[in-house]
Amino acid sequence: MVAAFPGLAFNGTMLVLGAPPNDVAIDPMDLIIGRRRLMGPPPGSRKDLRDTLEFAATHDVRPKVTRVPLEEAEKALTEMHAGQMHGRTVLVMD
Numbered sequence: 001m002v003a004a005f006p007g008l009a010f011n012g013t014m015l016v017l018g019a020p021p022n023d024v025a026i027d028p029m030d031l032i033i034g035r036r037r038l039m040g041p042p043p044g045s046r047k048d049l050r051d052t053l054e055f056a057a058t059h060d061v062r063p064k065v066t067r068v069p070l071e072e073a074e075k076a077l078t079e080m081h082a083g084q085m086h087g088r089t090v091l092v093m094d
Contacts, residue, residue, distance in 0.1 A: 013037040021083025067092050
């Protein structure tokens with residue numbers, strides 16, 4: 001992400017849709033001189049949500065969810081901080 005930022009066009013905008021596993025450092029001069037913007041996603045409308053859910057149903061899009069026993073919560077937290085988790089993790093009490 002950081003390497004791509006200076007390549008944005010003048011007045012370009014980079015939209016960040018997820019959180020990278022490490023801190024991100026952007027040179028302020030890339031923002032100022034190139035009049036570039038770094039922003040999070042805008043909130044969606046109800047129609048956007050309906051369209052997204054319809055697309056997911058039509059194309060059988062499924063989330064990646066990992067179930068972890070509560071006894072392994074510390075291990076799951078360590079993996080999360082290390083950037084080793086993908087998708088969502090749910091702690092379960094069985």
